[in-house]
Amino acid sequence: MKKNNLTKKIFYALVLGVTMGVAFLFLRENLIAQGKESVWNTINSILFQDITKTEGAKSFGIFYIIGQLFINALQLVIIPMVFTSIIIAVTSIQDSKSLKRISYKTFLGFGLSSVLALLYASIVGMVA
Incomplete structure (x- = not known):
């Protein structure tokens, strides 16, 4: 059970992040629909505003800063x-046939995961 502890934490963090993202989307839409756009602008400037742009010069942008630090790290x-x-993997393989087979699987897996990640990011970007 101790072995899966990190996996569970990562899964819980992922679910929490998606939940909070959707909650903020609903909050934004509800505030704007109720005519309280100034409240949303305040929340946006504190949490989400891009501080590198001119409109974000007086903002905190907490999540923007944390996100940029995470991406840079x-x-x-x-x-x-x-x-x-x-x-290390290539130097430890002695058989050339094994190296060829592993190389094909690696490139196929990397390519497939990259395409799926780009597709997912594009869909999420279009929806949000």
Whole structure:
């Protein structure tokens, strides 16, 4: 049971993030429909506003800042980690047929997951 603890935490965080995102979408739509756009603009400036743009110069943009830090940290870590993992894996394989088979599966898996991620992001981007 202890082994799946991290997986459960990641799943709960994912569900919480999606739930909060949908809740804020509904909150925005309800506030605007009720004519309380100024309340939404205040919430937006505190939590979501892009502080690098001129309209966000006086905003906090807490989630924007956290999101940018997260993305930059991923970019900093992912490329060296993937490169190192590939180098270690390739140097540890002695049989060339195994290397060929694993390479095809790796590129196919990477390509398929990239296409699915782009498709999902495009659909979510069009809906939101």
